[in-house]
Amino acid sequence: xxEISLYIHIPFCKKKCWYCDFPSFCGKDYxxxxxxxxxxxxxxxxxxxxxxxxxxxxxxxxxYLSLECxxxxxxxxxxVNKTMDCEFTVECNPGTLNEDIxxxxxxxxxxxxxxxxxxxxxxxxxxxxxxxxMNDFIDNYKLARKIGFNxxxxxxxxxxxxxxxxxxRETINKVCELSPEHISSYSLIIEEDTPFYNLYKENKLNLPxxxxxxxxxxxxxxxxxxxxxxxxxxxxYSKAHKECRHNLVYWNLEDYIGxxxxxxxxxxxxxxxxxxxxxEYIMGMNSKNNSYAEIKENTLEDTIEEFMFxxxxxxxxxxxxxxxxxxxxxxxxxxxxxxxxxxxxxxLKRENNSIFxxxxxxxxxxxxxxxxxx
Ligand code: SF4
Numbered sequence: 001x002x003e004i005s006l007y008i009h010i011p012f013c014k015k016k017c018w019y020c021d022f023p024s025f026c027g028k029d030y031x032x033x034x035x036x037x038x039x040x041x042x043x044x045x046x047x048x049x050x051x052x053x054x055x056x057x058x059x060x061x062x063x064y065l066s067l068e069c070x071x072x073x074x075x076x077x078x079x080v081n082k083t084m085d086c087e088f089t090v091e092c093n094p095g096t097l098n099e100d101i102x103x104x105x106x107x108x109x110x111x112x113x114x115x116x117x118x119x120x121x122x123x124x125x126x127x128x129x130x131x132x133x134m135n136d137f138i139d140n141y142k143l144a145r146k147i148g149f150n151x152x153x154x155x156x157x158x159x160x161x162x163x164x165x166x167x168x169r170e171t172i173n174k175v176c177e178l179s180p181e182h183i184s185s186y187s188l189i190i191e192e193d194t195p196f197y198n199l200y201k202e203n204k205l206n207l208p209x210x211x212x213x214x215x216x217x218x219x220x221x222x223x224x225x226x227x228x229x230x231x232x233x234x235x236x237y238s239k240a241h242k243e244c245r246h247n248l249v250y251w252n253l254e255d256y257i258g259x260x261x262x263x264x265x266x267x268x269x270x271x272x273x274x275x276x277x278x279x280e281y282i283m284g285m286n287s288k289n290n291s292y293a294e295i296k297e298n299t300l301e302d303t304i305e306e307f308m309f310x311x312x313x314x315x316x317x318x319x320x321x322x323x324x325x326x327x328x329x330x331x332x333x334x335x336x337x338x339x340x341x342x343x344x345x346x347x348l349k350r351e352n353n354s355i356f357x358x359x360x361x362x363x364x365x366x367x368x369x370x371x372x373x374x
Contacts, residue, residue: 003083004050004267005249008043008073009260010059011035011278014096018129018199021191023262023276024060031278035261036069038285040076042259045289050257051081054246055088058114063092063101070101074108082109087245089114089153095132097140102147112244113144114153114184120174121167124160128188129195134174141178151242153182158216160188161196161205168216169223176227181242185220186235187213214363221359234313234362251310253303261291269303271296300327301374304334308372312365317349317356331355338371 012032013024055077065073082088089112090105105113115137119125122133144152154175158168175183188207190200199205208216221231229237233251236244249256258265258274261281265272273294275281284291298306304327311318323331332339339355342348347361347368361368 003053005054005256007258008057009263010062013061018195036072038282043076053083056246058091061093063096094137094140112151116155118157120171152180154180155184159213172223182238253307
């Protein structure tokens with residue numbers, strides 16, 4: 001049986017954060033039981049012929065599910081084929097964890113938690129619409145350790161409205177004091193159709209200036225390195241051998257199955273997208289055993305571009321031999337001029353059979369990557 005990865009989407013949140021454009025909903029808790037029952041059916045259908053090497057249950061807030069729903073999910077997950085060393089992550093938010101839930105996750109086979117903290121200052125957390133404060137995070141984090149979770153990621157965010165560089169340093173320092181195995185550090189992006197977007201358009205969002213945001217990013221590199229974290233992707237840092245194997249599947253453009261509303265799959269060069277609306281997802285699955293809103297075959301160009309965009313996010317970049325193996329042509333056949341251009345301007349490096357962004361290139365990654373469109 002082929003080894004593959006599995007993403008499972010839980011679209012429920014207690015409350016929407018002001019910046020969030022993920023396919024997650026609040027006020028739809030009455031659909032939870034139906035949703036999870038339908039989801040377990042999809043998981044069984046899609047996974048039966050594969051062995052999972054990584055599993056990621058994301059959202060939304062998976063740990064916002066009721067214990068009853070988590071138990072349904074557990075039953076389904078115990079039946080899924082897994083490799084011996086399967087990395088099994090669940091995303092959670094502070095304020096939604098307790099002993100019962102953590103023990104249940106453990107008994108489900110979960111061996112990695114990803115906790116969304118974002119900032120350590122309660123006033124900042126409140127101003128971005130988070131449901132928790134710093135104490136909730138510390139309590140939940142310590143409880144997770146006590147129950148035996150020895151692989152934890154913490155998400156933090158910079159470029160928040162009214163966030164100072166001192167506050168950002170404080171966030172990094174306080175998180176590192178807890179010594180999680182992995183830290184994801186993203187800059188806030190103002191997405192359309194969010195409350196922050198409307199405030200931004202009305203000029204009511206006091207975002208840090210570009211040079212401050214750049215300093216925040218550079219501080220992240222310096223501080224996290226000092227605490228022993230290795231940057232292995234533009235926004236991701238880990239202790240030795242604790243990289244997120246599930247995310248590496250995306251960055252290496254490998255196949256994965258996605259289950260749940262709004263979930264995407266990439267299998268045999270086909271991209272599948274499930275219905276985003278919870279009701280439509282349930283209806284589709286129950287009437288025709290799928291809820292695909294779209295199935296699209298990648299052209300060769302699509303796949304090469306995606307391979308470059310995703311691969312260049314990794315600090316080690318793209319191995320030329322891997323490219324040749326996959327696309328049966330040298331990378332220069334498609335990209336000689338682009339690579340030369342960005343080597344000359346110091347944004348790309350080509351060394352030891354690899355092509356990767358320089359530090360400056362990482363800061364200008366959107367610009368560099370846009371040149372890789374065929
Ligand atoms: S908890 Fe996560 S998914 Fe839910 S609204 Fe906030 S950012 Fe979005």
